Amino acid sequence: MKRLADIAHSRAGDKGNILVLSLIPFDEKDFDWLVQNITADRVKKHLQNQVKGNVTRYVLTSIKALQFTCEDALAGGVTTSLALDAHGKSLSYALLEMEI
């Protein structure tokens, strides 16, 4: 069984209650596969208990990367969240757990 972590890396960022996840292939040859298979719907389903709102996907062909903007995903956001990781910084590795 392979996971996204085997072929791609990710960085998590936050803006208020919005979680931002990049997804970047180690090998640019895998970019097209990621574009075809790792859709916004699939990310939303994978993180359904974390992300309560919409997921929007951006495709950056110039640097061969994907960006997922996940709304209502950080228990209110860093300033008032009760989560241990209030920024959601560790959530890049939650995305990379996805089985592929």
Place this chain on the structure above:
Amino acid sequence: MKEKIRIGCGAGFSGDRIEPALILTEKGNLDYLVLECLAERTIALAQKRKLQNPELGYDVLLEKRLRGLLPLLLEHKTRLVTNMGAANPIAGAKKILELAKAQNLSLKVAAVFGDDVFEFLTGQEHSIENNQPIQSYGKLVSANAYLGVEAILPALETDADIIITGRVADPSLFLAPMIYEFGWGLDQFDILGKGTVLGHLLECAGQLTGGYFADPVSKPVPDLDRLGHPFVDVFSDGRGIISKVEGTGGMISEQIAKEQLLYEVLDPDHYFTPDVVADFSTVQFEEIAFDQLRVSGGGGIEKPETYKVSVGYEAGFKGEGEISYAGAHAVERAKLAGEIIEKRIKEQITNLRVDLIGLNSLHPTELSQNSKPYEVRLRVAGMCGTMEQAQLIGEEVEALYTNGPAGGGGARKMVTQVIGVVSTLLNLDQVKPSFQLFSV
């Protein structure tokens, strides 16, 4: 006008390490050093310190960060641009003069202010996040507009050695020296977009040299214990070459830059700052030599017609308690402990969260359902109206020592006052940036 300038970033958040800025200034041959030390909530906390003492309200690490740096800045003719003024740039400037005087240094500091718009708000303004009047969130404690390059440029035009600001959009700290040195027009949005790309890449300091990137298995980065911070050679056409001081830890690579370009970016085609709406989708990277990365592309369109304002409000008190379990049935015992706490205080504290650190505190439970940790730590956190209520959470967790379940160890308790932050918008003419020059 210059053809090329070099800008380093020596701090990427308020708690960043001290020595990378010293190394950058001493060995980096910089024209400008930027220290970015102001997160969303930091300024609201600083505002509270200023209310208690009008001489405070600047960055709490200002003295520690600048004492050793001041002589190096003067010796190497490097100008400093920093938002360490936080809620009180003028008091910050005066503190810098005090530090300089103690070392017999002669320097000029420009304090940029006008971001504090608290007195102009009625409380009726609606938040961007939920479209509710901002006063409905709680007692308001601060309101700061994200100023842009227009606030910094007049200070750069003086002979100030140091420019200290309050709330300024992070990339603007970098873009302002570029505009000043290259004579870019404030309506040349395409090139302002390119400069904003470079500022955005650098603003988190060590995140661009491999820090937040590193993973010893899939993304190894050398010598993280002495991670160097980055600098960029900016050319007058808006292109840049990113590098770091030779011999420092970390590394410069295309993979790292890709992660940083997208960091905290909601929409890569439209990155809003007070100066420009930048387009990151056309940025290109090229590794041109060891630890050297060329950045080209990017662009921008006309800037927004409003200032974004960060509003701080009192959101109550957060109480936390933790206790650990290990060995046989560790997870079962920790779960039981969590259930006991919930039964005892759920009626009083409705906004309660129970996690098992080691199992499900960071990621959703289903991702760790097959793991069986040897030890776990119960964490209970709750949001309360009063400090007394918040204290109860830690007290109840601590009381598990003798009241069970078995083998609970290492209990800790904590209470913090919570300052929430929401955003609203103000028209451009409602914000009037200004500056004042101090010298010693």
